[in-house]
Amino acid sequence: MCRPFYTYKEGKEFTTMSDNLSEEYVKKGAEKVTEKDIEKVVDHSEEIRQQFSARGPLKRFIEDGKILLALVKDYWSGSYRRALFGTIAAAVFALIYVFNPFDIVPDVLPVVGAIDDASVVAACLVLIERDLYKYRD
Numbered sequence: 001m002c003r004p005f006y007t008y009k010e011g012k013e014f015t016t017m018s019d020n021l022s023e024e025y026v027k028k029g030a031e032k033v034t035e036k037d038i039e040k041v042v043d044h045s046e047e048i049r050q051q052f053s054a055r056g057p058l059k060r061f062i063e064d065g066k067i068l069l070a071l072v073k074d075y076w077s078g079s080y081r082r083a084l085f086g087t088i089a090a091a092v093f094a095l096i097y098v099f100n101p102f103d104i105v106p107d108v109l110p111v112v113g114a115i116d117d118a119s120v121v122a123a124c125l126v127l128i129e130r131d132l133y134k135y136r137d
Contacts, residue, residue: 049069083134
């Protein structure tokens with residue numbers, strides 16, 4: 001992970017360079033998502049859901065993880081098709097990242113391994129926030 005570099009945005013909001021890098025990382029990863037990846041998330045949805053446990057850095061994303069999984073499963077089943085493929089791809093990329101124990105920072109490193117998972121999920125949520133609101137309604 002890079003060190004935070006604070007920037008002033010739109011006259012009132014602070015962001016960090018690491019936030020922007022995480023969002024770019026999710027965008028780039030989403031571009032590579034295939035239908036097979038969507039199927040993988042659906043097939044392993046229970047194991048992915050378990051990664052969002054009540055302990056560790058992902059605990060603040062428990063509900064978000066459930067919504068991301070539900071969105072992908074509903075898209076795959078055809079019961080929800082109003083989301084753009086880019087939205088689904090970003091969600092799939094983030095969920096696969098959480099599921100994969102050998103990502104940039106391996107999950108075998110107790111806390112640090114889950115922190116990068118949390119940053120990818122957070123970046124995904126920022127990118128697809130509007131579509132998630134529409135899905136919830």
